[in-house]
Amino acid sequence: MIWAKEETLSRKEIEEIQLKRLQETVTGLYEKVPAYRQKMMDSNIKPEDIKRLEDLRRLPFTNKKDLRDNYPFGFFSVPKKELVRIHASSGTTGKPTVVGYTKKDMKTWTECVSRIACMGGANAEDVAQICFGYGMFTGALGLHYGLENIGAAVAPTSSGNTQKQIMYMQDFETTILVATPSYALHIAEVVREMGLDPAKDLKIRIGLFGGEGMTEPMRQEMYKLWGSDMLVTQNYGMSELIGPGVSGECLELCGMHINEDHFIPEIIDTDTGEVLPPGSKGELVISCISKEALPLIRYRTKDISRLMYEPCKCGRTTVRMENLSGRSDDMLIIRGVNVFPSQIEEVLLKVPEIGAHYEIMVDRKNHLDIMEIKVELADESLLDSYAMLGKLEHKIKSGLRVVLGLDAMIKLVAPRSLQRFEGKAKRVTDLRKDS
Numbered sequence: 371m372i373w374a375k376e377e378t379l380s381r382k383e384i385e386e387i388q389l390k391r392l393q394e395t396v397t398g399l400y401e402k403v404p405a406y407r408q409k410m411m412d413s414n415i416k417p418e419d420i421k422r423l424e425d426l427r428r429l430p431f432t433n434k435k436d437l438r439d440n441y442p443f444g445f446f447s448v449p450k451k452e453l454v455r456i457h458a459s460s461g462t463t464g465k466p467t468v469v470g471y472t473k474k475d476m477k478t479w480t481e482c483v484s485r486i487a488c489m490g491g492a493n494a495e496d497v498a499q500i501c502f503g504y505g506m507f508t509g510a511l512g513l514h515y516g517l518e519n520i521g522a523a524v525a526p527t528s529s530g531n532t533q534k535q536i537m538y539m540q541d542f543e544t545t546i547l548v549a550t551p552s553y554a555l556h557i558a559e560v561v562r563e564m565g566l567d568p569a570k571d572l573k574i575r576i577g578l579f580g581g582e583g584m585t586e587p588m589r590q591e592m593y594k595l596w597g598s599d600m601l602v603t604q605n606y607g608m609s610e611l612i613g614p615g616v617s618g619e620c621l622e623l624c625g626m627h628i629n630e631d632h633f634i635p636e637i638i639d640t641d642t643g644e645v646l647p648p649g650s651k652g653e654l655v656i657s658c659i660s661k662e663a664l665p666l667i668r669y670r671t672k673d674i675s676r677l678m679y680e681p682c683k684c685g686r687t688t689v690r691m692e693n694l695s696g697r698s699d700d701m702l703i704i705r706g707v708n709v710f711p712s713q714i715e716e717v718l719l720k721v722p723e724i725g726a727h728y729e730i731m732v733d734r735k736n737h738l739d740i741m742e743i744k745v746e747l748a749d750e751s752l753l754d755s756y757a758m759l760g761k762l763e764h765k766i767k768s769g770l771r772v773v774l775g776l777d778a779m780i781k782l783v784a785p786r787s788l789q790r791f792e793g794k795a796k797r798v799t800d801l802r803k804d805s
């Protein structure tokens with residue numbers, strides 16, 4: 371089901387809305403946010419210079435640093451009394467990034483998530499169990515309001531206590547699982563450990579996944595674990611932009627439709643900041659054109675994607691963003707070669723003898739970068755055959771060499787021996803950063 375008519379407008383209609391909203395937003399920022407006005411003055415541009423959509427690229431970028439420098443509310447366009455919700459995303463260093471919503475922003479957010487839920491196949495009959503951690507993370511409450519709005523029954527079970535989650539899934543006959551892909555993998559394992567079959571003993575028909583990437587082999591793994599009839603879609607968002615609700619996959623599974631009447635996407639070269647031609651892969655930059663409290667313009671997401679403007683079979687006309695290749699700051703440079711963890715995942719998950727869990731460790735020894743990848747065997751019995759293990763190690767190594775052009779050390783470990791995650795997974799440790 372297509373939730374809103376704005377998802378099917380002609381390009382001309384969408385662009386008219388975008389230009390009007392962009393002009394209003396930039397004017398508001400210039401008038402109300404001194405730090406943003408200063409950035410515009412430094413770039414020698416005034417709100418009245420935005421006459422066409424193409425003028426967007428004349429505006430300065432915004433980034434996490436702008437929010438940190440103006441912590442907590444200095445980059446907001448409204449006084450604190452107009453806020454009705456505050457969230458924050460915790461970074462690894464320094465203060466968190468604080469984001470806020472007015473009443474109108476909450477409506478916009480709910481609307482955006484409702485669209486994404488419908489794209490992923492949800493409807494009013496569904497029982498949706500939200501297994502994202504409730505709290506400052508935008509994922510849980512974002513999906514919560516959006517799903518309630520379409521009439522689904524929402525069970526806010528949050529993350530953790532996995533056996534109890536599964537009990538609720540059985541007792542409520544939950545049909546939608548909302549989780550990070552990593553947690554969905556873990557839940558499926560625990561279901562099996564409890565002697566149940568996810569496809570037969572549970573009624574989950576949709577996995578609405580997000581908050582972290584899901585490669586195609588990982589999606590295949592989901593079908594294997596949860597049953598081939600499950601609809602497995604992912605959606606994308608970011609706290610600074612709104613939370614979940616920026617874009618989502620429809621059932622055609624060919625990229626994530628962006629809610630373009632609320633967000634204008636661009637793809638830039640991360641190093642030069644130059645806008646790249648249509649179809650290029652690069653850093654996703656998003657302008658929020660309908661928000662009141664924190665309408666960031668040209669926000670540098672650091673996420674790597676590509677935009678696709680061709681019409682989609684689902685009937686939506688909105689531009690799609692390719693599933694992310696990763697984040698520019700996740701990219702590892704190993705002996706001069708650029709490596710995204712998602713490339714490693716794609717190779718690993720195509721090997722049937724190993725499971726979906728892995729850990730990547732990068733270090734420097736004798737001035738040389740080394741990468742060790744711990745991979746779980748799918749089956750305990752493989753541990754008994756030394757020759758089998760040797761062969762398997764060789765197979766994984768050569769697969770990685772073809773894709774990355776690099777050698778990695780492979781350590782095969784027993785099933786269920788690596789760490790499991792209830793939220794976003796942390797699979798990479800780069801010890802070079804600490805030395």
Ligand code: DLL
Nearest residue numbers: 459509580581582583605606607608609613614694
């Ligand atoms: O993760 C918002 C969200 C929650 C989206 C739940 C979808 C579902 P943050 O915690 O601010 O917000 O993290 C944002 O997570 O820049 C991406 O790097 C990553 N991310 C989110 N969704 C996806 C996805 C939420 N579908 C950061 N694929 C983003 C890949 C994703 N990465």
